[in-house]
Amino acid sequence: MDMYTNLRKGEKGAWISIGAYVFLSAIKLFFGFSGSSEALKADGLNNLTDILASIAVLVGLRISQKPPDENHHYGHLRAETIASLLASFIMAAVGLQVLANAIRSIFEPVAETPSLFTAWIALFSAIVMYVVYRYNLKLSQEIKSSAVRAAAYDNRSDALVSIGAGIGIMGAVFGAPILDVLTAFIIGLIIIKTALDIFKESVMTLTDGFDEDEVETLSVLVRRVPGVISLRDFKGRNHGNVMFIDLTVSVAPKLNVIESHWITEEIERKIQKVKPHCVILVHIEPDFSSPISRQDE
Known part of the structure; x- marks a missing residue:
C-alpha cells in the first residue's frame, strides 16, 4: 500500500x-x-x-x-x-x-x-x-x-x-x-x-482528536453527493499518516442495495480525491421524513 x-x-x-x-x-x-x-x-x-x-x-x-x-x-x-x-x-x-x-x-x-x-x-x-x-x-x-x-x-x-x-x-x-x-x-x-x-x-x-476544519471541509463534500439527504454523524481519527473516517448518512428509504452502495462509493471517491491516504466507512440509514426514492426522481 x-x-x-x-x-x-x-x-x-x-x-x-x-x-x-x-x-x-x-x-x-x-x-x-x-x-x-x-x-x-x-x-x-x-x-x-x-x-x-x-x-x-x-x-x-x-x-x-x-x-x-x-x-x-x-x-x-x-x-x-x-x-x-x-x-x-x-x-x-x-x-x-x-x-x-x-x-x-x-x-x-x-x-x-x-x-x-x-x-x-x-x-x-x-x-x-x-x-x-x-x-x-x-x-x-x-x-x-x-x-x-x-x-x-x-x-x-x-x-x-x-x-x-x-x-x-x-x-x-x-x-x-x-x-x-x-x-x-x-x-x-x-x-x-x-x-x-x-x-x-x-x-x-x-487521544483521537480531529481538526474541526477538516470535518467542515469533508462534510461539505459528503453533502454534495447525489442521493445524500443529510449527514447525520461524522467521526474522524488519525493513525500516523492515515486518516480513518466513519460516516452516517441518510438516503431515501426506497433505494435498493445497489443504489445505496453507489452512494457509498461516490462518497469514498469524493473524499479520497482530496485525502488519498484515507480509510472511509459509510453507514446508510433511511430518511423517512423525506420518502423520495431515486425511482421517484
Missing part, C-alpha cells in the same frame, strides 16, 4: 539525521576539547542525545510498517505518533538544558578563551543541520509523516543551538560573553516552544 511505501521513505530521513549527528558530534567534541570551547563541547554532547531522538523516530517508522494482526486491527501506524511524542520529550530536555546553561553562565565567568576556529566549526554545523532540516521538512510534507516532521524540527533546533554556540564563542573571543547568554536563552525558549507544539499535536492524535 502507498502508506507503507511512504513510511519506508521516512526511514531515509531518520538515517540522514543519525548520520549527520554522528558526524557533527564527533567533530564538535574533537575541536571543542582541542580548541578549549565549552560551548562547542556542550553542543557536541547535545548532538549525542539527538541521535537517540532520531533512533526513536526510526524505530517508530519501522514498527508502523507492521501489518494488522489479531491485537492491532488497524495496524501499528500510531507507533509513528509515539515516536514523535518521545522526540518532543528529548527536545524539551535539551531546551531546558540550554536555558540552565545560559543562566549558569551568568554567574560562572569563562575560564579560558576558546579558539576562534571553534566558532567556525559551530557555524558550519548549523549550515549542515539546516540543510538536513529542509530535506526532512520537505520529506515530511510529501509523505504526511508526523515523526519525520518532528525530526525536522529537532534538526532546526540543533541548527539554532549551533548558531548560538558560534555567537557565544565569538563573544568570548572578542570580550563580549553576554552575547552567549542572551542567544542561548532565546534559543532555549525556541526549542521548548517547538517541543510543546509537537507534544500537543502528538497527544491530540493519540
Whole structure:
C-alpha cells in the first residue's frame, strides 16, 4: 500500500539525521576539547542525545510498517505518533538544558578563551543541520509523516543551538560573553516552544482528536453527493499518516442495495480525491421524513 511505501521513505530521513549527528558530534567534541570551547563541547554532547531522538523516530517508522494482526486491527501506524511524542520529550530536555546553561553562565565567568576556529566549526554545523532540516521538512510534507516532521524540527533546533554556540564563542573571543547568554536563552525558549507544539499535536492524535476544519471541509463534500439527504454523524481519527473516517448518512428509504452502495462509493471517491491516504466507512440509514426514492426522481 502507498502508506507503507511512504513510511519506508521516512526511514531515509531518520538515517540522514543519525548520520549527520554522528558526524557533527564527533567533530564538535574533537575541536571543542582541542580548541578549549565549552560551548562547542556542550553542543557536541547535545548532538549525542539527538541521535537517540532520531533512533526513536526510526524505530517508530519501522514498527508502523507492521501489518494488522489479531491485537492491532488497524495496524501499528500510531507507533509513528509515539515516536514523535518521545522526540518532543528529548527536545524539551535539551531546551531546558540550554536555558540552565545560559543562566549558569551568568554567574560562572569563562575560564579560558576558546579558539576562534571553534566558532567556525559551530557555524558550519548549523549550515549542515539546516540543510538536513529542509530535506526532512520537505520529506515530511510529501509523505504526511508526523515523526519525520518532528525530526525536522529537532534538526532546526540543533541548527539554532549551533548558531548560538558560534555567537557565544565569538563573544568570548572578542570580550563580549553576554552575547552567549542572551542567544542561548532565546534559543532555549525556541526549542521548548517547538517541543510543546509537537507534544500537543502528538497527544491530540493519540487521544483521537480531529481538526474541526477538516470535518467542515469533508462534510461539505459528503453533502454534495447525489442521493445524500443529510449527514447525520461524522467521526474522524488519525493513525500516523492515515486518516480513518466513519460516516452516517441518510438516503431515501426506497433505494435498493445497489443504489445505496453507489452512494457509498461516490462518497469514498469524493473524499479520497482530496485525502488519498484515507480509510472511509459509510453507514446508510433511511430518511423517512423525506420518502423520495431515486425511482421517484
